Amino acid sequence: MKRAVYQNEEIKIIECNVPKLKGLGAVIKVYGCGLCGSDIVKIREKKDNPILGHEVVGEIIEINSKTKFKVGDKVALGHHFPCFKCEYCKNGSYSMCEGFKSTNIEPCGFSEYIYVTEGHLKNTVFSVPKNLTYEEISFLEPLSCVVRAVERAEIKKGQKVLVLGLGSIGNLMAQTTRVYGGKVYGYDINEERQKYSKLKFDPNIRYNVIFMTSGASASIETALKYVLSGGKIVVFASVKDETGYINNDIYYRELTVLGSYSPAPYDYKISYNLLKSGKVKVKGMSMNYKLDELSKAIQDTISNKIMKAYIEL
Ligand SMILES: [Zn+2]
Numbered sequence: 469m470k471r472a473v474y475q476n477e478e479i480k481i482i483e484c485n486v487p488k489l490k491g492l493g494a495v496i497k498v499y500g501c502g503l504c505g506s507d508i509v510k511i512r513e514k515k516d517n518p519i520l521g522h523e524v525v526g527e528i529i530e531i532n533s534k535t536k537f538k539v540g541d542k543v544a545l546g547h548h549f550p551c552f553k554c555e556y557c558k559n560g561s562y563s564m565c566e567g568f569k570s571t572n573i574e575p576c577g578f579s580e581y582i583y584v585t586e587g588h589l590k591n592t593v594f595s596v597p598k599n600l601t602y603e604e605i606s607f608l609e610p611l612s613c614v615v616r617a618v619e620r621a622e623i624k625k626g627q628k629v630l631v632l633g634l635g636s637i638g639n640l641m642a643q644t645t646r647v648y649g650g651k652v653y654g655y656d657i658n659e660e661r662q663k664y665s666k667l668k669f670d671p672n673i674r675y676n677v678i679f680m681t682s683g684a685s686a687s688i689e690t691a692l693k694y695v696l697s698g699g700k701i702v703v704f705a706s707v708k709d710e711t712g713y714i715n716n717d718i719y720y721r722e723l724t725v726l727g728s729y730s731p732a733p734y735d736y737k738i739s740y741n742l743l744k745s746g747k748v749k750v751k752g753m754s755m756n757y758k759l760d761e762l763s764k765a766i767q768d769t770i771s772n773k774i775m776k777a778y779i780e781l
């Protein structure tokens with residue numbers, strides 16, 4: 469089978485063996501996989517042999533499991549799940565769990581076949597709903613990350629929320645915020661993205677909650693300028709340098725600056741229902757590429773030519 473690897477600062481498509489069942493778990497024929505911002509970060513940081521691709525849709529072709537899934541089931545899935553037992557898990561910080569960080573799909577999402585464990589089947593695998601395309605349900609994992617961030621922000625009905633950065637994540641964040649009762653505004657320096665989002669930016673408003681989905685360090689200053697004193701800034705992207713929030717701003721303005729990283733299994737369930745019910749719409753947000761066009765998909769994402777890439781296997 470074919471799979472993508474990133475070695476010596478280059479994406480290559482190589483031949484390798486189809487993964488085998490190891491005890492419990494399933495082998496899945498991959499139909500497609502979304503390209504995530506975190507894949508781009510791994511490439512930008514020039515990590516050797518990173519596991520790329522985790523927003524997978526496919527079909528179960530072999531299974532040994534105590535779950536309801538069976539051969540022939542079409543599924544969407546994500547890659548990490550927590551142990552539910554450690555100190556982090558007990559405190560609800562599931563994405564900090566060692567088990568969470570070490571679990572993954574094998575060999576990677578940009579691969580014709582993958583192996584997933586019983587833990588995945590129990591926590592991060594969902595049946596493809598009849599009313600959604602494979603490409604649409606591939607948003608399951610990224611949307612669950614967004615759900616976690618919106619839940620952590622504890623938005624109150626009618627609060628003014630500003631989404632900074634209107635790429636695919638910003639758009640999901642805006643739609644999800646609306647479901648949770650927030651009045652949404654958005655800002656992106658890219659005019660096309662601003663237009664596509666149909667969101668307005670009002671510089672005269674000070675916002676209760678600001679979601680930082682942009683990885684540009686300059687947006688920190690923007691967030692500090694536009695957050696209402698007493699409000700919240702939710703950090704949802706890594707920045708290249710060590711810039712951060714100013715102690716005295718946080719103190720004198722009673723700001724809450726909080727991070728949200730990856731989703732818990734609970735967030736997957738909410739995300740699944742938001743997509744299935746059409747409360748969050750993703751139609752037309754991504755562009756299709758073939759596996760051997762992965763490099764191009766990465767370039768087009770980095771240069772903001774597209775919002776999001778979906779790699780067809
Ligand atoms: Zn992702």
Ligand SMILES: [Zn+2]
Nearest residue numbers: 551554557565
């Ligand atoms: Zn744990």
